[in-house]
Amino acid sequence: MNSLHRLTHLTVPTGHNLSRAFRQPPLTAISGAALLLSLLAPAQARAITAAEAASGLAQGCYAIQSPGSGDTLSRHQGLLTSDLAFRFQKLAPAAAEHFFVKPASLREFMLTDRKGSYLSSLVPTVQSPAPAPSLASEWMITAKEVSPSNFLYQFKNRLTQQVISYPYLKTTWVKAWWGSYPVVTPAVDTQFRLVAQGDCRPYPEITSNVRGDRNLLKGNVSAPVRGYVDAHTHITSYEFMGGRVMHGSPFHRWGVPYALDDSRRTHGINGSLDLIGNIFVYGTPTHQYDTRGWPDFPWWPNPEQLTHSGYYYKWMERAWLSGLRITVAQVVENEVLCNAQSVINPVGWVGHNSCNEMDSIRLQVKRLREMQSYIDAQYGGPGKGFFRIVTSPAEARLVIADGKLAVVMGIEASETLNCGVHDFCSIASIEAGLNELYNLGIRGMFPAHKFDNQLSGAVLEDGFINVGEALSTGHYYEAEPCNAETRGKPMTSGIPLVGQVPPISTLTGQIGVTPTYSKSDDLCNWRGLTDKGVYLVNRMIDLNMIIEIDHMSDKAAKQVMDIVEARRYSGVVSSHSFMRPAKDGSLHRDFRRMLNAGGFAAHYGQGVDGARDGYQRYLDAVKQTPYLPAVGIGTDMSGLGGQPGPRGNAATDPLRYPFMSEFGLVFDRQVSGNRTFDLNRDGMAHYGMLADQIQDIRERSGPAVYEAVMKSAEGYLQMWERAAANRNLNHVNPL
Numbered sequence: 262m263n264s265l266h267r268l269t270h271l272t273v274p275t276g277h278n279l280s281r282a283f284r285q286p287p288l289t290a291i292s293g294a295a296l297l298l299s300l301l302a303p304a305q306a307r308a309i310t311a312a313e314a315a316s317g318l319a320q321g322c323y324a325i326q327s328p329g330s331g332d333t334l335s336r337h338q339g340l341l342t343s344d345l346a347f348r349f350q351k352l353a354p355a356a357a358e359h360f361f362v363k364p365a366s367l368r369e370f371m372l373t374d375r376k377g378s379y380l381s382s383l384v385p386t387v388q389s390p391a392p393a394p395s396l397a398s399e400w401m402i403t404a405k406e407v408s409p410s411n412f413l414y415q416f417k418n419r420l421t422q423q424v425i426s427y428p429y430l431k432t433t434w435v436k437a438w439w440g441s442y443p444v445v446t447p448a449v450d451t452q453f454r455l456v457a458q459g460d461c462r463p464y465p466e467i468t469s470n471v472r473g474d475r476n477l478l479k480g481n482v483s484a485p486v487r488g489y490v491d492a493h494t495h496i497t498s499y500e501f502m503g504g505r506v507m508h509g510s511p512f513h514r515w516g517v518p519y520a521l522d523d524s525r526r527t528h529g530i531n532g533s534l535d536l537i538g539n540i541f542v543y544g545t546p547t548h549q550y551d552t553r554g555w556p557d558f559p560w561w562p563n564p565e566q567l568t569h570s571g572y573y574y575k576w577m578e579r580a581w582l583s584g585l586r587i588t589v590a591q592v593v594e595n596e597v598l599c600n601a602q603s604v605i606n607p608v609g610w611v612g613h614n615s616c617n618e619m620d621s622i623r624l625q626v627k628r629l630r631e632m633q634s635y636i637d638a639q640y641g642g643p644g645k646g647f648f649r650i651v652t653s654p655a656e657a658r659l660v661i662a663d664g665k666l667a668v669v670m671g672i673e674a675s676e677t678l679n680c681g682v683h684d685f686c687s688i689a690s691i692e693a694g695l696n697e698l699y700n701l702g703i704r705g706m707f708p709a710h711k712f713d714n715q716l717s718g719a720v721l722e723d724g725f726i727n728v729g730e731a732l733s734t735g736h737y738y739e740a741e742p743c744n745a746e747t748r749g750k751p752m753t754s755g756i757p758l759v760g761q762v763p764p765i766s767t768l769t770g771q772i773g774v775t776p777t778y779s780k781s782d783d784l785c786n787w788r789g790l791t792d793k794g795v796y797l798v799n800r801m802i803d804l805n806m807i808i809e810i811d812h813m814s815d816k817a818a819k820q821v822m823d824i825v826e827a828r829r830y831s832g833v834v835s836s837h838s839f840m841r842p843a844k845d846g847s848l849h850r851d852f853r854r855m856l857n858a859g860g861f862a863a864h865y866g867q868g869v870d871g872a873r874d875g876y877q878r879y880l881d882a883v884k885q886t887p888y889l890p891a892v893g894i895g896t897d898m899s900g901l902g903g904q905p906g907p908r909g910n911a912a913t914d915p916l917r918y919p920f921m922s923e924f925g926l927v928f929d930r931q932v933s934g935n936r937t938f939d940l941n942r943d944g945m946a947h948y949g950m951l952a953d954q955i956q957d958i959r960e961r962s963g964p965a966v967y968e969a970v971m972k973s974a975e976g977y978l979q980m981w982e983r984a985a986a987n988r989n990l991n992h993v994n995p996l
Contacts, residue, residue, distance in 0.1 A: 314404040316642030322461035324354035333357030347388040354456040361461040364638035365514040385423040413452035467575040473926035479664035488586035492836035492863035493895035497625035503613030509570035534609040538568030556934025564904040564944040576949030583952030586974035591673040594621040597733040654981040671705030705807035718788025718814035737776035740784035752778040789816030811839035823995035831859030832984025837895030838865035861980040863893030868905035891976025906944035915941040
């Protein structure tokens with residue numbers, strides 16, 4: 262049971278039955294009364310507020326009773342209108358209808374009966390059951406304290422804007438000298454008593470399948486953090502590229518049936534409109550698959566697909582319970598590929614978001630804050646959810662000590678600050694844009710992503726991304742032999758094969774040029790930082806922001822490190838293994854320079870086999886520095902990045918369920934609707950499987966790798982604290 266508030270005085274709405282309230286399954290649905298009881302503490306007494314009483318109804322089961330008459334809201338059993346409406350009847354609470362309270366937001370709720378129907382109001386003063394949610398089935402619930410520990414509740418419909426009211430005849434007895442006589446007067450109740458019950462039909466939901474005391478995740482704010490960081494996630498990527506590429510969302514006000522519905526809505530019949538996903542993974546736009554989502558999930562989510570969100574909040578909850586202490590939510594956008602969607606996929610382009618990268622960034626930051634509020638609502642009110650956005654390392658430590666997940670917001674985009682090659686981008690616009698981002702709560706940023714821009718060159722990529730480079734800049738990547746320190750890559754001359762596939766060929770034909778490269782396997786982008794890029798990097802240091810050097814050309818990364826070293830700055834990160842290696846395949850000199858400066862490295866998410874080598878290589882390099890031997894994870898899930906599948910020997914040496922984390926919580930196989938996920942069979946199909954992946958690493962990768970991962974949240978915080986403490990304001994120009 263989770264709450265920021267600690268109370269010693271329990272106040273429960275009249276009629277709440279605490280023994281029944283505690284019959285809810287552990288760590289899944291927590292009744293309102295049980296949630297209120299969880300606010301107890303021995304040290305300090307505080308009466309619960311009316312707002313807390315209303316919020317605390319979340320996940321509870323109640324009968325709705327008129328306080329004046331004692332009648333209760335039930336399905337109408339009249340001859341002609343049976344089951345077509347709800348009305349107050351002379352039934353005891355146990356015999357009345359019982360409603361499950363599911364928050365749609367912090368202030369609005371849905372109430373479903375034991376048949377799964379929604380309490381709705383299409384016309385004022387009439388309440389009826391509906392088979393599906395709508396504005397008519399959302400209710401604003403407010404509480405009023407009528408005496409200590411006694412609350413009544415008002416229900417205002419969002420469609421009609423009218424409250425539930427119950428007119429009845431009130432009988433009072435008046436004494437007279439010959440005895441007493443009844444007086445009948447009309448009365449109306451608009452506030453009602455909620456009587457806790459234990460037999461509701463729970464609202465459809467994914468379960469975390471974790472047992473144990475969540476308080477075990479709490480700690481001392483002054484002690485080192487135990488747990489891991491995912492330094493590269495894309496929680497809001499369902500809104501990027503027009504919102505028409507990634508299907509599924511981490512939350513929906515009407516719950517999982519709508520958050521993870523059939524992706525046919527986005528991707529067409531059999532995935533026929535999932536052109537980006539099919540091209541990236543299967544090399545053809547004609548790949549087909551079963552699009553069904555909740556509750557069956559016959560195909561997605563899975564480790565190889567790239568265009569279905571893996572971040573439903575209950576999946577994230579499972580990862581948090583396994584020791585995930587920090588997640589860096591990289592807001593992501595690519596304006597060029599977004600605009601290309603209108604040509605590649607005109608049928609699926611209806612209702613798209615703005616492709617402008619700054620507009621998309623603003624929208625995704627808004628969605629992250631909405632997600633925080635939604636999770637708060639599910640847990641019983643503001644501040645009570647596990648998902649907490651933070652803007653400083655000190656704030657992160659407080660959140661983590663309270664046993665919750667610290668969420669840092671960053672940006673991974675190709676034309677951030679509207680500095681694409683063809684944009685108007687100036688020092689003044691960079692300054693204004695950077696200040697806006699900082700005020701939005703952004704604390705990290707990639708100066709370059711997939712394509713060259715007016716700030717920096719990008720790492721070379723072949724195939725479809727090279728087509729995007731041409732669309733963005735008017736030219737394909739322009740390469741030269743790499744320097745003596747860098748291992749480059751080969752590039753394909755001629756229009757990439759994917760660029761010859763209709764309708765992409767329409768776009769490549771508009772470019773009017775054909776790329777030509779030498780036959781060398783060792784090519785690099787000749788572009789580095791520009792003067793504007795130098796200004797941006799220096800200003801990010803002034804603001805103590807985190808500089809992400811993955812995706813930058815090797816020349817640009819070297820120039821960033823020249824600035825960082827001269828300014829003695831630690832706030833530099835490689836968050837998902839995207840820097841080019843050294844000539845011999847070892848870690849690049851600039852990667853080691855980053856670590857020596859006090860920066861932080863997270864390895865692209867890998868299973869046991871990759872962890873033994875990749876994480877160990879990073880760890881060996883970190884051990885050569887004076888800093889904490891910590892290595893983070895960068896999953897890059899739902900960022901058009903694949904995930905680890907099952908281990909090759911899972912059939913003979915499987916991860917065994919249930920397993921217990923080092924924090925003492927017990928993890929069973931994760932169940933989503935009708936599908937049960939098993940790491941041995943499904944790999945890291947969704948974000949909740951990160952818990953299983955961590956346990957597999959714990960058991961099979963050796964103590965050194967596991968310890969480095971479980972120290973990574975502390976390592977990230979120490980890097981951020983060093984960056985926040987930097988007061989060097991001397992701008993450096995390495996050009």
